[in-house]
Amino acid sequence: MLGLRAHGLLWLAALLALASAADIMDGIGAEWKMGLRPRQSGTNLQPFSGALGGASASAITNSGNSERPYEVEGDTFPDFQTAATRACDNQKNACAEIANSGGSFEVSACEEQN
Structure with missing residues (x-):
């Protein structure tokens, strides 16, 4: 028992x-x-692949600097989130320029991208 x-x-x-x-x-x-982050091919860490009006997001790469390891268009950042925000802002600005220059979409469409 x-x-x-x-x-x-x-x-x-x-x-x-x-x-x-x-x-x-x-x-x-x-x-x-x-x-x-998902594994990316090559050295571009950018997870966003959209390109409304042909404006693609800037590449996020390794800068080689251990204190500011992420680089977007020559500017370096201490963390991925800040670098991704800059790349997103750059892409939105390029998208808005295309929309304002006679693109087939409104600037508001640039803000709706994720």
């Missing part, structure tokens, strides 16, 4: 450990989603 009870407690402990591990992995995954 003691063997059955111990066996049942062992299964219960294993089930609780498994449930706890799943919760921990969900928490870890939620934090990592924002930090991971």
Whole structure:
């Protein structure tokens, strides 16, 4: 009888450990989603591939500077998010110039890109 009870407690402990591990992995995954970037070909880290009116986003590359490792059109940045924001701003400006120069779309379409 003691063997059955111990066996049942062992299964219960294993089930609780498994449930706890799943919760921990969900928490870890939620934090990592924002930090991971998909593998890109070559050295361009730019994840955005849209080019409304032919205006594509600037490349984000490794500057070789450990303190400011990301580079966009000659300017360097300390983190990927800041570099991506600059590349996005540059692309929106180029898109707006095309729209204002007789493009077949409105400037507002440039703001709607993600």
